[in-house]
Amino acid sequence: MKISIGAVVGGGSSLDYQTGTWRDRRPVVKQENCKACGICEEVCPDGAVGPRDGIFQVDYFFCKGCGLCARECPAQAIELLPEEK
Amino acid sequence: MRLEEVMEGSEAVALAVKACRPQVISAFPISPQTHIVERLARMVSDGDLHAEYVRVESEFSAASVVSGASLAGSRAYTASSSQGLLLMSEVLYASAGMRLPFVMTGVNRTVSAPISIQVDHQDTVSLRDCGVIQMYVESCQEAYDAHLVAFKVAEDPRVLLPTMVCMDGWILTHSYERVSFLAQQDVDLFLPPFKPVNYLDVDNPQSWGSYADEDVLMEFKYSVQQAMVRAKGVIKEAWEGLARLTGRDYGGLVEGYRTQDADLILVAMGSMAGTAKEAVDKARRAGDKLGLARIRCYRPFPHEELWEILKAAEVVAVMDANFSMGSEGALALDLKAKLYGRPGAPVVIPFVAGLGGREVGIETVLEMVHRARECVKKADLPLEANWMGLNEALLPD
Numbered sequence: 001m002k003i004s005i006g007a008v009v010g011g012g013s014s015l016d017y018q019t020g021t022w023r024d025r026r027p028v029v030k031q032e033n034c035k036a037c038g039i040c041e042e043v044c045p046d047g048a049v050g051p052r053d054g055i056f057q058v059d060y061f062f063c064k065g066c067g068l069c070a071r072e073c074p075a076q077a078i079e080l081l082p083e084e085k
Numbered sequence: 086m087r088l089e090e091v092m093e094g095s096e097a098v099a100l101a102v103k104a105c106r107p108q109v110i111s112a113f114p115i116s117p118q119t120h121i122v123e124r125l126a127r128m129v130s131d132g133d134l135h136a137e138y139v140r141v142e143s144e145f146s147a148a149s150v151v152s153g154a155s156l157a158g159s160r161a162y163t164a165s166s167s168q169g170l171l172l173m174s175e176v177l178y179a180s181a182g183m184r185l186p187f188v189m190t191g192v193n194r195t196v197s198a199p200i201s202i203q204v205d206h207q208d209t210v211s212l213r214d215c216g217v218i219q220m221y222v223e224s225c226q227e228a229y230d231a232h233l234v235a236f237k238v239a240e241d242p243r244v245l246l247p248t249m250v251c252m253d254g255w256i257l258t259h260s261y262e263r264v265s266f267l268a269q270q271d272v273d274l275f276l277p278p279f280k281p282v283n284y285l286d287v288d289n290p291q292s293w294g295s296y297a298d299e300d301v302l303m304e305f306k307y308s309v310q311q312a313m314v315r316a317k318g319v320i321k322e323a324w325e326g327l328a329r330l331t332g333r334d335y336g337g338l339v340e341g342y343r344t345q346d347a348d349l350i351l352v353a354m355g356s357m358a359g360t361a362k363e364a365v366d367k368a369r370r371a372g373d374k375l376g377l378a379r380i381r382c383y384r385p386f387p388h389e390e391l392w393e394i395l396k397a398a399e400v401v402a403v404m405d406a407n408f409s410m411g412s413e414g415a416l417a418l419d420l421k422a423k424l425y426g427r428p429g430a431p432v433v434i435p436f437v438a439g440l441g442g443r444e445v446g447i448e449t450v451l452e453m454v455h456r457a458r459e460c461v462k463k464a465d466l467p468l469e470a471n472w473m474g475l476n477e478a479l480l481p482d
Binding site: 003005006007008009010011012013017 | 183297
């Protein structure tokens with residue numbers, strides 16, 4: 001794809017940008033501990049964690065692995081595991 | 086009717102800008118730019134110019150307003166000097182990268198500290214790397230003409246870059262000169278309404294200057310360089326087009342003055358070149374084969390034209406009204422870089438002159454010529470610039 005004049009891209013293009021490749025730690029929700037309080041969803045800077053299909057899940061396409069969700073979870077329901085290939 | 090008046094340089098610029106029908110003007114007053122923007126503000130408030138005049142709290146905001154206006158598809162204009170221009174610098178890099186074709190006047194003034202309102206080229210030269218086209222003018226008439234050319238060049242789809250007309254503060258902005266101006270219908274013919282290639286549109290939302298990583302950033306920067314290179318031809322075309330309307334031809338990107346058989350050629354920009362021409366005439370009357378190459382377009386740097394003018398000379402004496410601390414003047418650096426290694430290239434002797442409004446008279450120029458010739462005669466080519474008129478008695482121990 002050719003570059004545009006002035007680095008112009010269509011609206012909403014961040015949806016196509018896979019920031020998940022930046023991650024070196026992977027948050028994993030332990031569903032048995034989750035109280036569905038929604039604090040992780042509030043603190044996530046990328047909107048990458050939240051309820052989907054009735055349970056709280058992480059969208060690994062966008063999650064950069066900052067760990068805020070795990071840090072703030074009052075129920076210790078999110079574990080940060082090293083990201084491995 | 087003869088469209089000619091004795092007017093202040095600032096008024097000539099304001100008249101030119103008005104004739105270009107800008108839709109948005111934004112500026113913060115700073116000496117010596119003030120008369121230009123005051124006149125434009127009055128034109129807007131009197132209803133003579135139908136533009137949005139946005140008063141702002143800083144030059145950063147002024148540059149941001151014209152950048153936004155340009156993004157929205159408007160023809161936009163700003164002006165500043167010295168610290169004000171430097172405060173704009175971050176926005177100017179972004180604007181060049183986003184390819185926004187607004188026009189600005191860089192009214193040349195030195196940069197603090199020490200605080201001073203006097204003229205030199207330090208402010209605009211410090212902005213040389215950001216992707217803004219820079220043209221330097223010698224007279225109020227050329228300042229008028231250059232603003233018409235600036236809009237024409239900036240908005241050309243082959244270019245799309247911010248374009249700055251640099252004019253010496255006080256010497257040009259506050260002096261009165263006979264200036265010919267064009268009838269509005271002629272300007273309209275030369276400069277039709279701005280047709281943006283791309284602009285902000287609520288029905289088609291887009292982002293400008295979007296994030297670029299190591300896989301594409303170099304290509305974006307290179308495409309700005311390509312636009313700069315293309316601009317050389319576009320600038321020449323625009324001046325030729327204007328010359329057909331005005332009958333005034335200043336030469337191309339570089340004006341050669343009595344250079345044909347010259348063995349020593351001075352290189353200068355801005356109003357200092359006028360004094361250099363007088364010095365050339367005086368030396369010629371005494372049989373000295375002197376010439377002057379006046380750089381009218383500094384970015385893009387016209388090294389092809391300079392080579393054609395300078396290649397037959399033995400010595401080039403560069404008059405820099407700026408200095409890169411720890412190195413030397415910007416013109417000397419560019420010239421040496423472009424001449425180095427070319428067979429038969431003249432030697433370049435660097436001079437710094439006129440910093441902070443220090444007088445550069447005919448005798449100063451002839452002294453430079455004398456010193457340059459002495460250097461060559463003694464085969465003692467200086468690696469450090471020669472500061473003209475420096476009073477060493479004033480320097481601390």
